[in-house]
Each structure stands twice: as structure tokens, then as C-alpha cells.
Amino acid sequence: MIVFPNAKINIGLNILRKRDDGYHELETVFYPLKLQDGLEFIENHTGEVHFSNSGIEIAGKAEDNLVVKAYRMLAADYRLPGIDIHLHKVIPFGAGLGGGSSDAAFMLMGLNDFFSLNIPEQKLLSYAARLGADCAFFIKNTPSFASGIGEKLEPLPLSLSGWHLLLVKPPIEVGTKEAYAGVRPGEPNVGLTEAIRFSVNNWQGNVVNDFEEGIFQRFPEIKTLKEKLRERGAVYASMSGSGSSVFGLFRNEPLWRDSDFPEGSFIWYEVF
Numbered sequence: 001m002i003v004f005p006n007a008k009i010n011i012g013l014n015i016l017r018k019r020d021d022g023y024h025e026l027e028t029v030f031y032p033l034k035l036q037d038g039l040e041f042i043e044n045h046t047g048e049v050h051f052s053n054s055g056i057e058i059a060g061k062a063e064d065n066l067v068v069k070a071y072r073m074l075a076a077d078y079r080l081p082g083i084d085i086h087l088h089k090v091i092p093f094g095a096g097l098g099g100g101s102s103d104a105a106f107m108l109m110g111l112n113d114f115f116s117l118n119i120p121e122q123k124l125l126s127y128a129a130r131l132g133a134d135c136a137f138f139i140k141n142t143p144s145f146a147s148g149i150g151e152k153l154e155p156l157p158l159s160l161s162g163w164h165l166l167l168v169k170p171p172i173e174v175g176t177k178e179a180y181a182g183v184r185p186g187e188p189n190v191g192l193t194e195a196i197r198f199s200v201n202n203w204q205g206n207v208v209n210d211f212e213e214g215i216f217q218r219f220p221e222i223k224t225l226k227e228k229l230r231e232r233g234a235v236y237a238s239m240s241g242s243g244s245s246v247f248g249l250f251r252n253e254p255l256w257r258d259s260d261f262p263e264g265s266f267i268w269y270e271v272f
């Protein structure tokens with residue numbers, strides 16, 4: 001079976017408070033992108049899991065990969081045969097695009113479908129939340145308002161249909177944990193549920209990402225990137241999640257060349 005886990009952006013992200021377990025309560029809007037990995041698995045007769053990877057190389061042991069973790073989680077509760085997994089990685093990581101979480105969520109859904117496990121969506125959502133705070137979103141994969149630690153989801157009637165998105169990930173990887181360590185939690189001036197209802201023209205300055213302050217201090221080139229997207233005509237520009245990617249929303253196709261951005265940047269353009 002082959003599935004295509006997609007990336008997400010965060011539109012606004014307010015970090016409200018730190019919990020006793022070290023996680024942070026937040027409010028954010030997740031919006032799916034068409035940018036995708038390719039994830040294939042076939043049954044084998046060894047009873048083992050084999051993992052291979054092409055495209056962007058993922059360092060570390062196969063057992064640390066979130067798709068293998070997703071398989072192990074279901075195999076603990078359901079009878080599953082061994083499988084060979086191949087992940088073609090396109091979505092950059094350390095980018096705030098949720099690629100690893102998406103791979104894990106699509107693995108859960110793929111195994112559920114292929115092996116007819118009949119796991120209801122509510123249960124898939126709770127498996128996903130155990131794998132990562134923003135993993136559950138990819139089970140729904142529609143524009144969502146998220147709260148809690150990112151796992152409480154409500155569908156959001158937000159359509160960016162017709163808007164052009166230009167996303168740039170500079171050659172900087174930001175770790176999620178370190179990004180959280182650099183924020184001071186607090187209540188926003190304008191709550192996200194209210195701010196997101198404004199037209200996109202009024203988002204800048206109202207729909208904010210609390211990670212930006214700390215990350216821009218550490219990596220001024222990411223701040224410069226956001227300014228560049230605004231100069232190029234982005235009606236709204238923001239870092240996505242914990243960074244390092246930055247996106248702009250444009251009314252029309254933006255004019256840009258690869259050389260506008262830091263050498264080695266990953267660039268993604270789509271029309272919603």
C-alpha cells in the first residue's frame with residue numbers, strides 16, 4: 001500500500017501556559033498543504049519490520065523513526081504480520097511542517113485500512129496523540145483549531161481557496177523542544193478564535209506565532225526571510241510552528257527567484 005503523508009502549516013500559535021509535565025498548552029490553527037512524502041509498505045513473511053528511506057536522509061535508527069513507532073504501537077494491540085516500509089522523504093524536518101507526525105498518522109491509517117483492523121477514528125486519534133502532540137491533526141487533515149497540547153481538535157470553516165502560498169525553509173533545523181524552551185507563555189492580546197475570523201488582510205499583527213520572538217533572536221536570517229516575503233507582496237507572512245520555515249499568502253502568483261532566498265533553502269509554492 002502506498003500513501004502520501006502531507007505537511008501542515010500553523011496559522012497563528014499562542015503558547016498559553018506550561019504544564020507540570022513540561023508540555024505547553026497552546027492554541028493554533030492547522031492548515032494542510034499539498035506538499036507530500038511517499039510512504040509504502042508491503043507485507044513480508046519474516047515477521048520483522050524493515051525500514052528504508054530515500055529522498056531527504058533521516059539520521060538515526062529505524063526504531064526511532066515515527067513510522068516504525070506507529071507500527072509497533074498497533075502491533076502491541078493487534079495481530080500484524082511483518083512489513084517492509086519505504087519512506088520517500090520530501091517534507092523537510094526541523095521546519096515546523098509536521099512531516100514526521102504526518103508520516104506516523106498515515107502509517108496508522110494505512111495499517112488500519114490494509115489489514116482491515118476496523119479501528120474507529122476516535123481510537124486512531126488517541127493512538128496518534130501518543131505518538132506526537134500534533135499527530136492527531138493528520139488523521140482529520142482538514143483545517144482545524146487545536147488546543148490542549150495540540151491534540152484537541154475542532155473543525156474550522158476556514159478556506160484559503162484561491163490564495164497563493166510561498167513557503168521557504170532556510171538551511172536551519174529548529175528542534176521542537178528547544179523552540180518551546182525559548183518562549184514565555186502568556187495570554188494573547190487577541191485570542192486566536194477571534195483573530196482568525198478577521199479577513200486575511202487583517203491577520204498581520206493579530207494572528208501571531210509566539211515562537212517567532214525567540215527564534216528570530218537566535219536566527220535573524222529567519223526574520224529577514226519573513227520581511228522578504230512581505231516585501232514581495234505577501235498579505236500575511238509568518239513562521240510555521242516552531243520553525244524554521246516561513247510562509248507568505250499572496251493574492252496572485254508572487255514573483256520570486258531561488259536566489260532571493262538563502263542558498264540551500266527548500267522552496268514550496270502552491271495555490272490553495
Ligand SMILES: C[C@@](CO)(OP(=O)(O)O)[C@H](O)COP(=O)(O)OP(=O)(O)OC[C@H]1O[C@@H](n2ccc(N)nc2=O)[C@H](O)[C@@H]1O
Nearest residue numbers: 022023024096097098132133134135149176177180241242
Ligand atoms: C510546535 C508544533 C506546533 O504545531 O509543531 P512543529 O512546529 O514542531 O511541527 C507542535 O506543538 C509540536 O508537536 P510534536 O512535534 O508532535 O511534538 P512532540 O513530539 O509531542 O513533542 C516534542 C517536544 O516538544 C515539547 N512540546 C510539544 C508540544 C507541546 N504542546 N508542548 C511542548 O512543550 C515537549 O518538550 C516535547 O518533548
Ligand SMILES: Nc1ncnc2c1ncn2[C@@H]1O[C@H](COP(=O)(O)OP(=O)(O)O)[C@@H](O)[C@H]1O
Nearest residue numbers: 065066093094095096097098099100101103176
Ligand atoms: N518519519 C520521520 N520523518 C521526519 N522526521 C522524523 C521521522 N521519524 C522521526 N523523525 C525525527 O523527528 C524530528 C522532527 O520531525 P518533524 O515532525 O518532521 O519536524 P518538525 O518539527 O519540523 O515538524 C526529526 O529531527 C527526526 O529525527
